[in-house]
Amino acid sequence: MNINVFSCPKILLTNVRSIRNKVDEFEATLSKYKIDLAVVTETWLNAETENLATIPGYQHFNKMRVGRKGGGVSVYSVDRLIMNHTEHHDQCNFECLWCCITIPNNIRRLKHLYVGAIYYPPAAAGAEQLVSHVIETVDRIRSANHEVPIIILVRKAPIGSSDHVSVLMKPITCLPKNDHFAVKIRPMKDSSMRQFGQWLVDYEWNNVYDLMDTNDKTVMLATTLQNAYYSNFPTELLKMRSTDHPWLTKRVKQLIKQRQKAYVKFGKSSKWKKLRNGVQKAIMDVKKSYYQDAISGLHNSDSSKWHKNVGKLCNLNQKQSFSIPGLNEKETAESINQHFADVCCQLPALDQNNLPAYLPSSQPPPEIYPGQVQRLLQSIKPKKAGHPEDLPAKLLRECAFELAPPITNVFNCALKAGTFPDRWKHATVVPVPKIKGANTCNDLRPISLTPLLARTFETFLVNWIIEDISVKLDSRQFGSRKGASTTHYLISLIDSVLKDTDASLLIEASIPEWVSLDDLDDWCKANNMLPKPSKCHVMTINFLRNASEFQPFTLNNTILECVGNLKLLGVTIQDNMKWDMHVTDIVSKASRKMFALFVMRRSRASVNDLIKVFCCYIRPILEYACPVWHGAITKKLAHKIEAVQKRALRTILGKNYISYDLALEETQLLSLAARRESLVLSFGQGLIKSALHRDMLPPCRKRKLNLRSNGGNLEVPKCKTDRYIVNLLNSK
Template sequence: MNVFSCPKILLTNVRSIRNKVDEFEATLSKYKIDLAVVTETWLNAETENLAAIPGYQHFNKIRVGRKGGGVSVYSVDRLIMNHTEHHDQCNFECLWCCITIPNNIRRLKHYYVGAIYYPPAAAGAEQLVSHVIETVDRIRSANHEVPIIILGDFNDLNTNELCDNLGLTQVVNFHTRKDSTLDKIFMNYPELYDDIVQKAPIGCSDHVSVLMKPITCLPKNDHVTVKIRPMKDSSMRQFGQWLVDHEWNNVYDLMDTTDKTAELATTLQNAYHSNFPTELLKMRSTDRPWLTKRVKQLIKQRQKACVKFGKSSKWKKLRNGVHKAIMDAKKSYYQDVISGFHNSDSSKWHKNVGKLCNLNQKQSFSIPGLNEEETAESINQHFADVCCQLPALDQNNLPAYLPSSQPPPEIYPGQVQRLLQSIKPQKAGHPEDLSAKLLRECAFELAPPITNVFNCALKAGTFPDRWKHATVVPVSKIKGANTCNDLRPISLTPLLARTFETFLVNWIIEDISV
């Protein structure tokens, strides 16, 4: 096995290894096997040492109380294999090991292997499946992206739950005994292996052997490069000073609401881009859900400091800062996303805990025959068609008491400031918005020009066109959505539009409550 690769694996049912040790050793040598799992070893406490193979370390799980059964795991000496006994359960012929590949890349340095033999028509099927699911959950809670391989002779055990609940893939696609596939291999990274073939049985066994060959070139992590504008303290001070010094006559002097809104947005965007320069950041599909852009930025700074200054005091300070940021991000992710569901919606709580531990597989939506851009356009058209089915508003058919003879209420800067300060920093907005954090921090300085736009819109009786635009995120209504009718839109409108709507909603509720 080469560095930066994966172990070559052999799965075989030998039906007693004691009289097949020589042939088994020859098979390991012929195919240069790094890791082998053997079922139905038929070993006992007196004979388990007879199955040792030179150049390999091995662990056995023997059947207690009666003959037959048993599993063994063999690992070539250049790998480090540890028997994780705390994961084993004596009631089952199940053996868990951690395989370490020295000097391998970080994400493929450790593997967890579960070797299982389930006798035909045996009792305790549900308990065994539950044991496997709980064990994998415990492993993933410590390292959510570690490769996990579960393999063995499952006979008539219903293994569908291993795929459904754990997101594993069963990769053996041929019969291993007569016309049945009894010997199976479940993995969370099937893309690491490109050749899974059947080999001759060991001795007179009636099970064919299964050989898994790893890929020769390791696939790169999928990643996208995103632009971010870090909210540095120095940038915040510069932007705040600009707000204090800026005269808003370019907004106040305009009479049309649409022009006012556009001028305000353009002015703020130009200042934002000037004071908060962009930086490039890589985000990978395997990143943990709590690994925010800020954490990744701190990690990048720590790495640069290590290269430039070595393990100096500056590097240690950044290292401690990264550790604290990770802990804060984990706590924040749990508090913001998960904890609220614990008492109100247990199913959502479990779903999000599964996401935190990488137990859920992200579902993608696609339309046969269309690429990603065409699929997005089709979804957009589907949502637009819903609005087109409604008749346009005819202003001539409005009630007789509209428009009102009374002037609209007036909004004051203090009211706008309080609403801006109540915006949650993590609130998602329109792509052209200032960040929610910036609106909240600079509420006092931003309140006067925003108030001017609000009052102008009220007097004109119009809602600015700019605020009618929304970024639509399609969300699945059901599990396994495959048509546009299975999707519903989540519209992200501008934050200032939502702030303005808050005043309107409060006035309407106050009026109908009288």
């Protein structure tokens, strides 16, 4: 092991099925591949044969199976590594062996390595208990030390006559370089803000008012503001490094550099030890000060900055990379741009001659006043992303009063001319992957960043259009409507499915009633809709004993795939109307976010801030659209969800954690089951009070009885199946 490059051990994982008669071959394997650490399962050792499995030059820890023959796990560690058996982690009835390995002569990357040797026999009972034990043990270890090496998995031949394949894990010795790069920024200094504000107060906008053409006005306004912005807010260069921690300061970098020079020149001398201790203390101090300055107390005073700093510290906002094989970055960007442009080119251009006779309107358009524009500009979020040629959103917000008159003039000119300025039609498109591991342009979704002033103008247009057509909108139109959400749509869909299956009716498709399933292809073409067959699936929901078989459905001459489950608006729906796959999905997502709690704990975060991180980033994943599925999950699934919060509280409280009930009381949190009950009740009460969604609930009873039952005032329809009874719209 080359300790001068990267001191991470080479690890072998193997199942030997009795090591007693394979000791010589096992020793030869360790020598041939220069194994530093070996984890062996199914050793079949007992108290009498344990000494027969020792290997010269290796430390050996073993845990035998209790109660019956076979099984057992062992860990072998080369003598130059310091290995300690952490017996307090092995207090369980499973075949688990936990060891802590200290790697000497490693001053930067890896100091401690925790190894868990686990053997779980096929078809054995207690799988959930074993998983819980592993999670709890890992949580305790990560709370104290969270340093993970980089490894590569390589398959090797089995040991002796064993029928199991071994796994060899090698460390990566060529680590990625710390690339330095410079970023141009325009700091929003107070002096620059005052200087720009004074320019706005003194400036006369006659160059905009005197123009008659809408496009000319828009260009003149944008050019004037852009020139003033560039002159009052000069650029600065900010040097950064891709691997820098957010808390890393220039002083800490200098101390690390001095420590490394001392190690190269003097080795582990007293001078090096002094510098090493100084670096460790400096890192602890800057972490604590960074947390106090950048995170602590900001949740109430500046929640946006709090979320930004927490995401940066915990690396919660990871961006997926995308590349096309054989193309460089510029060619990849051109390919993506062409792909998005082709989508629009497939649709026919608007023929104004085919517009209804009453268009364009003979009535003059409404007039916009500066006060209205000012209020909209002041409502812009300071961090809102805009077009590269835009003024920063913060500047538009702060100078709304001075900017309102010229902007209003451009808006009214566009309304009178009946045209949308050409400059506002340009957008910066940000491709966002739809799936993890996107590798084709079809896996990307375009997010268009249009100018902020264009969006402000569109706000007026949208409000007028909605006001005009709101009385004609379908009651089942949930998108882009106030008071409606994805939960409302999913509730309506699931209720209609369960209602029809309860009445032993077959559902053909969830499309407009006036369009049959066979005519869907023609309907899409007539309405300029271009659905992709690869993204369309057929899921049959049928609970009849003698289920009918449907003919394959085709779209664009392509047979659609029949699936047993699909994800709709973030919720996994199964053809048996059960929710085990959805619960497994949300538990997995929430568990991946648990890393944030460990990072925050290492940054000396308070318990209150740890609770806020859990409530903001982890708990919402477990509660999304819970009115859709809460009433239909089993106790086992509810316990699986609750275990995530239990694990989070164990991490938050650390040594102070005694029991789940006491932890809930100390943190003043409700159990997730109680919160779901409250959310469902609140959602139902919202339906009763909503003029838009009141018809989603059963009607009120004609005669109100003074019963203690909740929801006794609603006329609950008769149900034939338990599936429909537990649905929200029929639950009490």
